[in-house]
Amino acid sequence: MPVWVQLVYLACAVCFILALKGLSGPKTARTGNLVGAGAAVVGCVVPFLYLDLDHVPLMLAAIVLGTVGGVYGARKVQMTQMPQMVALFNGVGGGAAALVALLELEHMGSFTAGFDLAATAFTIVVGSVSFAGSLVTFAKLQELMTSRPVVFPGLPVVFGAALIAVLALSVLIVTDPSVGVGVLLALLGLAIGVLLVLPVGGADVPIVISLLNAFTGLTVAAGGYILGNTLLLVAGTLVGASGTFLTLLMARAMGRSVANILFGALKGGSTLGGGEASDRPVKSAGPEDVAIMLAYAERVIIVPGYGLAVAQAQHTLRELVDVLGERGIKVDYAIHPVAGRMPGHMNVLLAEAQVPYEQLKEMDDINGDFKDADVALVVGANDVVNPAAKTTPGAPIYGMPILNADEAKQVVFMKRSMRPGFAGIENELLFEPNTTLLFGDAKDSMGKLLNAVKSL
């Protein structure tokens, strides 16, 4: 490899570091992303310049095809569907890494160093795990399948057997490398990916996406080692390390451990709530009643959830907040770290509706304010205000920090139905005497509420 190529790779690696650094601050994030994209493009152009590659027209055609697909998917996706899109992109990356390792295995033989073969086996297996796991997370979030944990008797045994088989085949590949064994490893990897994600409940899926993202990073790093390419090694390791750290941060924001998220359902712990709607009595009211509560309040805190975004009601909500503001009422949005379906997802959704950044309060900053609030208006959220997280040790969300909406003088839930939240458990707060429910599609109810407040 010529020295200039190695220097270009070094520059690209530095750009990736700057990209991640940029992405972690609100002002520099967009620039950071562009720096990363530029470095990725430069890195991929380099081999065409210094190597005499075969099949160039076919490869360019494949790149054009992938670009069209990627841009189409990225532009068309709704902001509410962002988590599954990231999962999908991550999965195909893992799949690509596994295929690259399989192809490289073809050139290897008993003359290859054992460590290289082990790295190849690692790339094949973990890349396949990431591919299959990401597709299952996609299916869960897109509601192509149930978002509840899927567990069958003997799952831990099957899972364990698959892991042992992977270890055995990896040893085999190190002693006697063959593509056939590599393909078997890939198939086992796919099976492990599916088994790993099936028992994870819908609310925890985003953590798994982040974890699989880190997996793919490590896969790419191992691929870089096999191919003797420093850029792949550095880029993959950066993503693997930061992805693992990000996963831990997210898990902490939900008050869960990663092990509990992955294997909690296997222990059969979550018996609460069958996802059934309850028929216990609740207090419901019309938009006019809620309008009066809001219009004569002094302090209102809004708790937005995924349901708000699904109904596309965030623009109407912003209008309502503007009208309340004109009446001199202090209104803030309380953003739970995992509101929406991924940490920070709600901020993206509200930014899309041009809600001023200053009104978005993080959980720790606003939780003390609920006791002074006249009304907490919960729109399309459920689990993030569920007191079971504090009071019911058996609940799947037990230990997750929640917004103290229950401390407000009045709580108003805007809900479509009595269906439980994403975690699939009932919310006791709905049955409290100071809670009022406003049933209906969030956008529809929000429009009526807005008109009712305007006419007061």
Place this chain on the structure above:
Amino acid sequence: MNDAVVWLTIFVLSVFVGIEVISKVSSTLHTPLMSGANAIHGIILLGAILVTGTTDSGLALAVGLVAIVLATVNMVGGFVVTDRMLQMFTRRKPKAPAGSTEGGAA
């Protein structure tokens, strides 16, 4: 110095850099950060190009081309979708918000 040790050195140092650069991220940016990191590992496209461009068997070529398509979707789609998300953070109008009387810190 042993080659493997050089690689190990690069790996270990990259781990620390990877953790250090994102250690101060606010939860607001978790989603775009995850998406951006996701796009960066799309650099596996480079690996796919290296492997596919040097193969001479038909089956390997076909598999390689599939890898290139998948890797390109990861890389290009990842960066475009991250940019779309971040665009929403920067498009905010500069006018003072009508609803809040005191400007909170970001």
